[in-house]
Amino acid sequence: MPKDSLLEGLNPQQRDALLHTEGPLLILAGAGSGKTRVISHKFAYLLKAKRLTNKSIFAVTFTNKAANEMKERISSLTGKDMHGSWVGTFHSQCSKILRKTIDAMGYSRDFSIYDDDDQRNLIRHILREFKIHEALYRGVAARISALKSSLIGPEEFLSTGDGFGFDEKLARVYLRYRDELKKCNALDFDDLICLTLTLFEKHPEILKKYQDEFQYIFVDEFQDTNYAQYRFLRLLASAHRNVTVVGDDDQSIYRFRGADVTNVFRFEKDFTGARIIRLEQNYRSTQNILDVAGAVIARNPIRKEKKLWTGRGCGERVYHCWLSSEDEEAQHIAKTIKDFYLKGAYEYRDFAVLYRVNIQSRAVEEKLRDEGIPYRILGGIAFYQRKEIKDIIAYMRLILNHYDNVSFRRIINCPPRGIGAATLSRIEQEAKKRSLSLFEALKSTMKTNKSALKKSQDITDRLEQFIRLIEDVASEKYKTAAEMLKDIIDRTGYREFIDEERNENVDELIASAANTGIKDFAEKVALLTNLDDSPKENAVSLMTLHTAKGLEFPVVFVIGLEEGVLPYFKALDSPDEINEERRLLYVGMTRAKDVLLLTGAGKRRLYTKVQNQEPSRFLFDVPKECCQWIEKSTRTSLAQAPARRDADSSKRVFPYVAGCRVRHPKWGVGVVRDCYGDGEEQKVTVNFPNIGIKKLVLRFANLEKI
DNA sequence: AAAACTCCTCTTTTT
DNA sequence: GAGGAGTTTT
Numbered sequence: 001m002p003k004d005s006l007l008e009g010l011n012p013q014q015r016d017a018l019l020h021t022e023g024p025l026l027i028l029a030g031a032g033s034g035k036t037r038v039i040s041h042k043f044a045y046l047l048k049a050k051r052l053t054n055k056s057i058f059a060v061t062f063t064n065k066a067a068n069e070m071k072e073r074i075s076s077l078t079g080k081d082m083h084g085s086w087v088g089t090f091h092s093q094c095s096k097i098l099r100k101t102i103d104a105m106g107y108s109r110d111f112s113i114y115d116d117d118d119q120r121n122l123i124r125h126i127l128r129e130f131k132i133h134e135a136l137y138r139g140v141a142a143r144i145s146a147l148k149s150s151l152i153g154p155e156e157f158l159s160t161g162d163g164f165g166f167d168e169k170l171a172r173v174y175l176r177y178r179d180e181l182k183k184c185n186a187l188d189f190d191d192l193i194c195l196t197l198t199l200f201e202k203h204p205e206i207l208k209k210y211q212d213e214f215q216y217i218f219v220d221e222f223q224d225t226n227y228a229q230y231r232f233l234r235l236l237a238s239a240h241r242n243v244t245v246v247g248d249d250d251q252s253i254y255r256f257r258g259a260d261v262t263n264v265f266r267f268e269k270d271f272t273g274a275r276i277i278r279l280e281q282n283y284r285s286t287q288n289i290l291d292v293a294g295a296v297i298a299r300n301p302i303r304k305e306k307k308l309w310t311g312r313g314c315g316e317r318v319y320h321c322w323l324s325s326e327d328e329e330a331q332h333i334a335k336t337i338k339d340f341y342l343k344g345a346y347e348y349r350d351f352a353v354l355y356r357v358n359i360q361s362r363a364v365e366e367k368l369r370d371e372g373i374p375y376r377i378l379g380g381i382a383f384y385q386r387k388e389i390k391d392i393i394a395y396m397r398l399i400l401n402h403y404d405n406v407s408f409r410r411i412i413n414c415p416p417r418g419i420g421a422a423t424l425s426r427i428e429q430e431a432k433k434r435s436l437s438l439f440e441a442l443k444s445t446m447k448t449n450k451s452a453l454k455k456s457q458d459i460t461d462r463l464e465q466f467i468r469l470i471e472d473v474a475s476e477k478y479k480t481a482a483e484m485l486k487d488i489i490d491r492t493g494y495r496e497f498i499d500e501e502r503n504e505n506v507d508e509l510i511a512s513a514a515n516t517g518i519k520d521f522a523e524k525v526a527l528l529t530n531l532d533d534s535p536k537e538n539a540v541s542l543m544t545l546h547t548a549k550g551l552e553f554p555v556v557f558v559i560g561l562e563e564g565v566l567p568y569f570k571a572l573d574s575p576d577e578i579n580e581e582r583r584l585l586y587v588g589m590t591r592a593k594d595v596l597l598l599t600g601a602g603k604r605r606l607y608t609k610v611q612n613q614e615p616s617r618f619l620f621d622v623p624k625e626c627c628q629w630i631e632k633s634t635r636t637s638l639a640q641a642p643a644r645r646d647a648d649s650s651k652r653v654f655p656y657v658a659g660c661r662v663r664h665p666k667w668g669v670g671v672v673r674d675c676y677g678d679g680e681e682q683k684v685t686v687n688f689p690n691i692g693i694k695k696l697v698l699r700f701a702n703l704e705k706i
Numbered sequence: 707a708a709a710a711c712t713c714c715t716c717t718t719t720t721t
Numbered sequence: 722g723a724g725g726a727g728t729t730t731t
Contacts, residue, residue: 062720091721115721134727135714189721224720257719357717379719413707420707527721546718568717584718607716608722710730716723 006045006077010038017244017277018042021049021216024237024271026264027246030308031293031590032284032552035246036066039218040073042244043087046216047078054085058214058236061089062221064528066550070220086214090229091189092527094196097210098187099523104203105195110519112186112397112404113526116141117385119188122406126176132169144174148190149226149258151197154178183437185403190228197232211239222247222267226258234270241271249304250297253546253584255576264304282308284552286315288626289596293589296621300579317628319597322615326560329601330363333557334371336597337540340555341373348374352541352553354588356566359606360559361542374539379547382529388494388502389509393525395488396481399474400522403437412438415497418462443467481513481521545588556592558585561600562613585618598622663704 007015017027017038029035043059046052054074061067067089071082086093099109114122123144124137147157154175158168181188187195200207217237219225222245225233237243245267252261268274282290290308297303323329333353340346353364361377368375383389391414394407401407412427413419431441446463469491478484489495489510495503513521541553545566560566566585571577589596604613 064721066720089721113721116719192721221720253718254720256717257721259720359716382719416708418707422707529719529721544718546720549720570717580718708731710728712726712728714724714726 006041006048010041011281013277013279013281014038014041017279018045020244020275020277021046022242024241024267024274025244026222026267026274026276027244027279028264028276028304028306029246029248029279030282030306031248031251031587032282033279033308034281034283035220035279036069036073038279039220039244039246040070040077043070043074043218044077047074047080050215052215054080054082054087056214057086057216057218058093059087059218060093060220060233061087062224063550064089064092066220067092089527090225090232091192092523094192094232095523095527097196098192098199101199101203101206102195104206105199107182107187107195108185110185110401112184112401112407113192113523114181114184114186114188114406115385115526115529116189117390118186118406119145121410122180122184123173123177125409126173126180130169130173130176132173140170140173143170144177145188145190146258147174148188148194149228151194151228151231180405183403184405185401186406193226193228193232197228197235200232200235207235208239211236215240215242217243219243219245219247223249223252223261223264224254224259225263227260227263230260230263230266237271243271248306250300250306250583251549251587253549253580253587255580278304278306280306280308282310284593285310285590285596286312286594288314288316288318289589289592292318292596292622292626293586295623296582296589296618297586299621300582302579316595318622318626319595319628320619320622321597321599321629323599323601325603326360326363326601326605327367329559329599330367332599333364333559333597334367334373336557337368337373337555338371340595346554347538348540349536349538350554351557352543352548352551352555352591353557353559354543354545354548354591355559356545356568356584358544360565364542364559368540374537375542376537376539378541378543383505383508384525384529386502386505388498388505392485392488392494392506392509393522395470395473395492396484396518396522398439399470399484399488400518402439402470402474405431405438408438412466415492415494417466418459419466423459423463439467439470478518481516481518482510484518485510485513545584548591549587552591552593554593555595555597556588557597557599558588559599560604561585561598561616561619562604563616564606564611564613565600565604566616566618582618585616665702 007018010018011034014034014037017025018041021042027035027038029038039059043057046057047054059067059070061070067087071085071087074080074087075082086096088096095113098105098107098111102109102111120137120141123141124134127134127137127140147153152160154171157174158171181191200210214236217233219233224247233243233245247264249261249264252259255261268276285293287310290310294308321332323332337348337351340351341348353361355361355364358380365375365377384393391411394404394410397404398407398411409424412424427438427442427445430436430445431438434441434444436444442463446460446467473484473487473491476484476487478487489506495506498506516524545558558566563569564572567578567581571581598619600613600615600619602613604611
């Protein structure tokens with residue numbers, strides 16, 4: 001395709017973005033505004049206009065899926081083969097750099113990559129050794145990861161710690177964790193980024209090489225970058241400053257994973273003279289959907305103002321339906337899907353049901369089954385996270401990297417081969433005493449000093465067998481990773497150890513390793529969480545709001561719009577987290593092309609308790625004129641909703657929220673049902689047992705929060 | 707060292 | 722209400 005035709009079909013803002021080739025550019029791309037289109041067209045345009053090879057452009061995404069899509073689009077625009085191009089995820093790009101250069105940092109090039117699960121296992125091991133309550137490992141792992149992605153090392157953290165002892169302990173664990181990783185010749189996900197950054201900082205000649213190589217840089221989903229990623233980019237781009245970042249601060253929903261929206265603001269400051277282009281024309285949804293979503297997100301205080309519009313017209317109203325229980329909600333969803341389907345305008349694959357937490361799918365699944373509606377669940381446990389898959393991969397990793405203690409511990413007795421805790425701890429001791437990895441320690445002790453390990457001839461035999469297994473497979477020359485995996489599975493007898501379903505997963509693993517070299521496969525497995533694209537069945541899609549990001553469907557249900565579900569109860573006492581919940585809803589709503597349906601239920605069972613639920617605060621920001629309210633429940637009716645909406649909700653700063661308990665001097669303890677009015681006129685309705693619902697003016701009522 | 711039992715936790719999760 | 726992990730039992 002000639003370069004000028006790459007401009008065809010782009011709107012004026014998109015063209016601007018494409019033609020601004022030199023210097024920093026921030027594209028604020030609203031939902032559905034065609035950002036992938038812009039990036040791939042610009043990539044293709046640069047190749048043509050500047051006569052570059054695709055190795056001169058560095059483009060990062062967050063997911064493998066996004067990277068593959070981008071490659072495909074560029075390839076179809078230019079006819080060029082994108083293999084060997086620098087289009088990939090942050091982690092894979094960094095890994096690629098490190099596989100060539102990590103010697104400079106004192107690691108060897110066949111390092112293992114640890115995922116969150118491996119990371120947690122190692123941290124647990126350290127906590128056990130330090131005699132710190134082991135159950136804390138998840139929280140500790142999360143905090144260490146947060147520190148790493150903010151580029152705070154253990155030493156630095158210690159000097160800023162709280163001085164109450166806990167942070168000091170955390171710093172010790174962190175320090176130890178970092179050392180252990182190095183001993184294992186392993187990098188966790190955060191290291192992939194941080195070590196590349198450090199490498200660049202410490203070795204200017206290496207940095208220069210990559211700066212010269214990459215004349216242009218693209219970043220997709222920029223709002224999701226963490227601080228380390230930002231610094232990496234800033235450094236890489238600092239020489240020529242030809243960097244295009246594309247993002248939408250309104251769709252930042254991974255704060256809990258370290259994503260830092262303020263990078264969007266940092267960019268403007270650090271790259272002075274950066275051009276900002278807003279993409280506000282939406283090619284996905286109807287105007288009603290955009291207005292509803294826009295009104296909800298507008299309540300967030302700190303954001304880059306955007307006003308999405310579409311040429312598609314108003315479309316159908318946004319439906320809202322309040323049901324009395326989660327079962328009725330599910331029933332309503334199933335019935336609505338059936339009605340739409342029977343009218344013939346939509347296939348099952350056109351529907352998506354989005355929810356905040358995975359358990360919400362259960363009720364929906366049940367009713368869809370009852371109605372005979374096919375469905376599929378997206379997300380959930382990623383393929384490569386399954387236990388059986390991770391076990392086999394651990395064999396492969398130990399074979400490739402004998403220092404990998406985490407993998408060693410994982411498989412030494414899996415499948416069970418009679419090497420228990422006692423033996424393992426003897427190996428651990430030997431390793432510690434002689435500063436060796438577990439596998440080395442086992443090997444050399446077996447040669448020189450069997451008595452340190454053996455209790456019986458039996459155990460000695462088993463240990464020798466294990467060593468032979470690892471070394472035999474390590475020295476074998478396999479043509480593909482699949483052959484190696486098969487060999488591992490046969491030699492360990494792993495198949496007998498697991499049930500049929502898990503065996504099918506093992507088959508799938510082997511299939512995914514066909515035609516792939518061993519190192520390539522190990523890399524792929526480490527950085528790929530899901531097997532790519534499940535076949536597109538004609539079925540209703542169920543998934544969390546997070547999983548839905550980047551997808552679109554003609555008909556979308558966002559369910560569970562209740563206080564405590566969306567916003568989720570854990571977010572309730574932090575404004576930042578409430579704002580993130582709001583963005584989550586925004587992401588969900590903007591997935592819809594034609595029809596958006598919002599539901600909530602007055603009663604829901606969460607884990608073991610049945611709870612009464614109040615409508616989500618976000619519902620009160622929805623402009624009434626875009627909506628059709630369907631009342632199905634009389635008990636906790638939304639009939640009060642329009643009344644509540646009249647209050648200026650931006651000023652609704654209430655000491656109480658619906659559902660909290662208060663004490664009144666005369667009527668005793670009651671439950672707050674509603675808060676409205678502002679300033680001097682703030683009122684609440686409170687339900688007092690045996691007395692009933694009372695309206696109270698806050699100023700006079702003399703309530704006490706309990 | 708395996709089996710049986712009990713306890714605990716349960717938000718989201720791109721790599 | 723279930724799955725995973727740790728602890729006790731055999």
